[in-house]
Amino acid sequence: MRIGVIGGGAWGTALAQVAAAHGEPVCLWAREHDVVRCINTEHENRLFLAGVKLSPSIGASEKLDDLAGCDAVLAVVPAQHLRGILAQLPRLSGPLVLCAKGIEADTHALMSEAAAQVQPDATVAVLSGPTFAAEVAQGLPTAVTLACGDAMVARALAERLGRKNFRIYASDDVTGAEIGGAVKNVLAIACGVAEGRGLGQNARAALIARGFAEMTRYGLARGGRAETLAGLSGLGDLVLTCSSTQSRNFSLGVGLGQGIAAAELMADRATVAEGAFTAPVLRESARKLDVDMPVVEAVCALLEGSAAVDDVMTALLSRPQRAEG
Numbered sequence: 001m002r003i004g005v006i007g008g009g010a011w012g013t014a015l016a017q018v019a020a021a022h023g024e025p026v027c028l029w030a031r032e033h034d035v036v037r038c039i040n041t042e043h044e045n046r047l048f049l050a051g052v053k054l055s056p057s058i059g060a061s062e063k064l065d066d067l068a069g070c071d072a073v074l075a076v077v078p079a080q081h082l083r084g085i086l087a088q089l090p091r092l093s094g095p096l097v098l099c100a101k102g103i104e105a106d107t108h109a110l111m112s113e114a115a116a117q118v119q120p121d122a123t124v125a126v127l128s129g130p131t132f133a134a135e136v137a138q139g140l141p142t143a144v145t146l147a148c149g150d151a152m153v154a155r156a157l158a159e160r161l162g163r164k165n166f167r168i169y170a171s172d173d174v175t176g177a178e179i180g181g182a183v184k185n186v187l188a189i190a191c192g193v194a195e196g197r198g199l200g201q202n203a204r205a206a207l208i209a210r211g212f213a214e215m216t217r218y219g220l221a222r223g224g225r226a227e228t229l230a231g232l233s234g235l236g237d238l239v240l241t242c243s244s245t246q247s248r249n250f251s252l253g254v255g256l257g258q259g260i261a262a263a264e265l266m267a268d269r270a271t272v273a274e275g276a277f278t279a280p281v282l283r284e285s286a287r288k289l290d291v292d293m294p295v296v297e298a299v300c301a302l303l304e305g306s307a308a309v310d311d312v313m314t315a316l317l318s319r320p321q322r323a324e325g
């Protein structure tokens, strides 16, 4: 199975490295001329994944047409750009593995829903889980969920992409796998805020647990399954991202917690903190579905600058007492 990867950011590059682990040819599409040149000549993506020696069997290209001969395509562009890029590709008929974590603005579409609209003949799968790109690229042990409605396709992809240190668990719950990855980014911002404001480890644990309750309510409302949300792509990724400054979303939250405005923290950054884009969309979608998401609402207020950290914390702590379940 010849693999093509769309998106030469940190995660697309790390996944290309996984796919090329035994010298298999992999075609990686990137927007940035310098990224393409650097990968082809120096076998490194210095802009997004500096310091990792890449397999020479990864060939980078700026032309989407070069993906035409691939048997399966991994889509790893930021969530808000996925639809636009997929629409530029020739009509795909094989597996299309979605790896971005987010919800589309305006439409509230999950990545699988956007992809199905612009590439209706492709077999859509989702790869998600606790996966810092730098660790995956270094070959450190990692486990992910690969969700696909077609069990044969899931098995073929797991055989092609699975490695000793890149363990793939199959699922048929595409929606559940997507919701976990999208929502955890917003919750990671909240945990970063607690860290930046010096609120302590108890507060962080409370945000993770109550955030997970929000993720579960929203995921169930959109048709995902509780067991998926409690797995690698939900709780697993939530714990990872809420615990480390390696996370761009957590780091953004740390800055907000220190009183720096979101606009300043986001200005001129080349890398993507998806939670900042997902948060307002998630709030809108949750309100429409009548799902209570107070932590997500709080993150939105902080990103918009409409409330201060201490006010948001007071509001969260003074909500009416309720049963945990």
Ligand SMILES: NC(=O)C1=CN([C@@H]2O[C@H](COP(=O)(O)OP(=O)(O)OC[C@H]3O[C@@H](n4cnc5c(N)ncnc54)[C@H](O)[C@@H]3O)[C@@H](O)[C@H]2O)C=CC1
Pocket (backbone or CB within 6 Å): 007, 008, 009, 010, 011, 012, 013, 030, 031, 032, 048, 076, 077, 078, 079, 081, 085, 099, 100, 101, 102, 131, 132, 133, 134, 270, 271, 272, 273, 274
């Ligand atoms: N970095 C990581 O550890 C992981 C990232 N992801 C997800 O993968 C997706 C891609 O993230 P990264 O590879 O980390 O990106 P990155 O932050 O390393 O790089 C930014 C990427 O966005 C692209 N980009 C910027 N503006 C664009 C536009 N107008 N149109 C198309 N592409 C544009 C850049 O070309 C670059 O590929 C995100 O949804 C992220 O949440 C998922 C798992 C792990």
Ligand SMILES: O=C(CO)COP(=O)(O)O
Pocket (backbone or CB within 6 Å): 101, 129, 130, 131, 132, 133, 185, 188, 237, 240, 241, 246, 247, 248, 249, 250, 272, 273, 274
């Ligand atoms: O999705 C990720 C880890 O699973 C990466 O998280 P950040 O985008 O917050 O860095």
